[in-house]
Amino acid sequence: MWSFENDPEFQPELDWIDTFVRERVQPLDYLLGSQWNIHDPEFIRLVRPLQAEVKERGLWACHLGPELGGKGYGQLKLALMNEKFGMSRFGPIVFGCQAPDSGNAEILAHYGTDEQKETFLHPLLANEIVSCFSMTEPQGGADPLIFTAHAEPDGDEWVINGEKWFASEADHAAFFILMVVTDPDAENPYRRMSMFIVPRDLPGIENIKNYGVYGEPDESHAHLRFNNVRVPAENMLGGPGDAFVVAQVRLGGGRMHHAMRTLAQATRAFEMICERVVSRETKGEQLSQKQLVQEKIADSWVELRQFRLLILETAWLADQGNDWKAIRKNVSAVKATMPKLLHDISSRALHLHGSLGLTHEMPFAEWVIHSFHVGLADGPTEVHKVVVAKEVLRDIKPAEGMFPSYHKVEMTRRAHELYDAS
Numbered sequence: 001m002w003s004f005e006n007d008p009e010f011q012p013e014l015d016w017i018d019t020f021v022r023e024r025v026q027p028l029d030y031l032l033g034s035q036w037n038i039h040d041p042e043f044i045r046l047v048r049p050l051q052a053e054v055k056e057r058g059l060w061a062c063h064l065g066p067e068l069g070g071k072g073y074g075q076l077k078l079a080l081m082n083e084k085f086g087m088s089r090f091g092p093i094v095f096g097c098q099a100p101d102s103g104n105a106e107i108l109a110h111y112g113t114d115e116q117k118e119t120f121l122h123p124l125l126a127n128e129i130v131s132c133f134s135m136t137e138p139q140g141g142a143d144p145l146i147f148t149a150h151a152e153p154d155g156d157e158w159v160i161n162g163e164k165w166f167a168s169e170a171d172h173a174a175f176f177i178l179m180v181v182t183d184p185d186a187e188n189p190y191r192r193m194s195m196f197i198v199p200r201d202l203p204g205i206e207n208i209k210n211y212g213v214y215g216e217p218d219e220s221h222a223h224l225r226f227n228n229v230r231v232p233a234e235n236m237l238g239g240p241g242d243a244f245v246v247a248q249v250r251l252g253g254g255r256m257h258h259a260m261r262t263l264a265q266a267t268r269a270f271e272m273i274c275e276r277v278v279s280r281e282t283k284g285e286q287l288s289q290k291q292l293v294q295e296k297i298a299d300s301w302v303e304l305r306q307f308r309l310l311i312l313e314t315a316w317l318a319d320q321g322n323d324w325k326a327i328r329k330n331v332s333a334v335k336a337t338m339p340k341l342l343h344d345i346s347s348r349a350l351h352l353h354g355s356l357g358l359t360h361e362m363p364f365a366e367w368v369i370h371s372f373h374v375g376l377a378d379g380p381t382e383v384h385k386v387v388v389a390k391e392v393l394r395d396i397k398p399a400e401g402m403f404p405s406y407h408k409v410e411m412t413r414r415a416h417e418l419y420d421a422s
């Protein structure tokens, strides 16, 4: 049955989330620093009670299966919920589904031993600790095949050496999920790396420098060096050479939720545009009455609806088969569209607010920069567009002759062949 309506029993939950995020969570964006600084006394004072309310309502960590305390909601419902969470920087952490912890939890749930689940997964799910996913290296992130940080076996331990780059929230994290080379000579290059749980306090982990990104409250993206860091053999997640397979566990749903949160940010920019253009006058009329302004409103509204439908269709497809590989064209299309949408609508918002739009009092410059962030993290836009194109062209057959199969002469000949005798 084709329908754009929500389940009647789910809609009240969405409405509750919407009001709760707008009225109670959004104000935190103006009061607190990093969302991952969970030991900050102000975080404890302001965020913990909100998290308790979410738990009470039964909406905590809904991306998880029921066996881990989640609702086992499908991707469509999760997408709709993330559209609400994304209205505030603190939305995801108040609802127990912030990156990279949500994805890291999925990996641990999938590959961790019972003991690792006890030590790392359960406190992570309770937001008693936070974590870091560390894959990128200084010489390049878009091509994991040039990574060199490595681990070598030594008795019942692995010894890790090398550098990692842009490890977000490394300083707040209790542990890293770290991707390193374990078999540099493996014939299949995608079998050269393995994934490890690395507790943050192990000797030999050096933070060379934290890098800041415009608009973020802290410098939180670490350039790390691992100097003979020893981890027990059981800290390997999956088997040797499984790093790419393990990494995939976190990416499908994660990209979709991120897209809905980005849509929410672009929607906020749009709402701000709308308020501004009906509030400001120039040359004797409201900005909203200028046709060139109206074009920006119309374009933005259409782009938001188009993107939302693309995400929801992809979420729906995931719910039908739950096979991320089969729908990777759709997921990559979502990932590749997300930065442009946020960039274009935030830029229009900045522009339409005039000089005020450029100031630190408005969020637009930060959101424009954020559009570049979402175009880089989890793979640059170009790489995702290549996936879309390859998948689209995968089963297309070349024309048999000199001219296209749809050449008018040939189409007419075939039409005659079909109907002349009848």
Ligand SMILES: Cc1cc2nc3c(=O)[nH]c(=O)nc-3n(C[C@H](O)[C@H](O)[C@H](O)COP(=O)(O)OP(=O)(O)OC[C@H]3O[C@@H](n4cnc5c(N)ncnc54)[C@H](O)[C@@H]3O)c2cc1C
Pocket: 100, 132, 133, 134, 135, 136, 137, 138, 139, 140, 141, 142, 143, 165, 166, 167, 168, 169, 213, 221, 372, 373, 376, 377, 378, 379, 380, 382, 383
């Ligand atoms: C805010 C932020 C947070 C991040 N957090 C983390 C984290 O927690 N953990 C982690 O491991 N990494 C993290 N990253 C790193 C992110 O995954 C990398 O930035 C990304 O993979 C690109 O790698 P790079 O920055 O080295 O760029 P490069 O690989 O040098 O690419 C630079 C540019 O080259 C172009 N390009 C690259 N490849 C292709 C291609 N195949 N075809 C055409 N053009 C191409 C693109 O324009 C690309 O933007 C984060 C990045 C940002 C911006």
